[in-house]
Amino acid sequence: MIDIVLVELKIPENIGFIARVMKNFGFKNLVLYNCHVTRESYITASHAKDIIDNATVIDSLEEYLSGKSLVVATTGIRSRNIGSYIRKTVTPGELKEIITGNSAILFGREDFGLLDDEIRLCNAVVSIPTSEEYPVMNVSHAAAVILYELSGIEAGQELEPATQKDVDILVAYFRELMNEVWYPKHRIDKSTVVLKRAFGRAGMSKYEMNHISGIIRKTVLYIKHLKLRHGKK
CATH class of the missing domain: 1.10.8 (Helicase, Ruva Protein; domain 3)
Known part of the structure; x- marks a missing residue:
């Protein structure tokens, strides 16, 4: 299964919005790292409250990701200097070609996204092509675009992927x-x-x-x- 990992989201409503998007496109595995779920999260989740109820809460991001075969970071800043440790930057459409059934996609904080140390834990970076005038999207909107592109992918694989x-x-x-x-x-x-x-x-x-x-x-x-x-x- 593909895990949707939320990293220190600051706005509880966004957790609910992303859970709702996940249910829209058939994703079930929500992982929360230092996120605060509140009543507002459940309100915005609407009929996807079960996604939040069944979410996995983790204390160590590095330890959790070590069991994944592919770890993908998301960023809206395409000019960011990440080439020194990750060479593969893809669009959501291209991500569909490389994603495996034991993968994790990381969505970072609303204000400054993922830290460099967190991106270093990843194998690839996905960035949504947006206007240069205003390239950064709301995290729940970004999740909607990426999960729409990935919808319909079969989670299971004949061979267990390497971690x-x-x-x-x-x-x-x-x-x-x-x-x-x-x-x-x-x-x-x-x-x-x-x-x-x-x-x-x-x-x-x-x-x-x-x-x-x-x-x-x-x-x-x-x-x-x-x-x-x-x-x-």
Whole structure:
């Protein structure tokens, strides 16, 4: 299922509006991080009160997202400098082509959206093409546009998608491999980031990711065995 994650929304009514939009387009999984649900939230939710009642409340955004195969940030500021840690910026229509059944879409605060540290937890950013004169939309309106584009997507998939934890394990094995071979030490950190980006948005299954991890792990163990055998460090 695709999770709709609200990050520290300040206006309780917006929680209700987004729950209503979710029900309009067939989405059920609402996740609340530091959001305050009030009576006003239920009033604006109208017939989507069950979406709020069944919402998942989380204390750690990073921990929750680590179990997702694709994490998408939303932003209305297209000029924002996010290229240093996320290269894939898509429109809502393009998002439909890459979304998986174990994904999360983050909607941030009404006044300044998602923090840079929160965007760094994501694999992709979705931005709605709007007028340059006034590019920033109300968060509930943005949710309506994005969820309309994604409506009708089947949540289930034949193979269980890989999670961020699976990606981290694979990348850790690659980092260990780079340390064992003649790979330039000053390039290891940058290469680790590149690998995490690439595998994070690859849309691989858990089986595929674990299979590759096994190959790299065996390679590292073999290299260590050879070094030990020949007395090398």
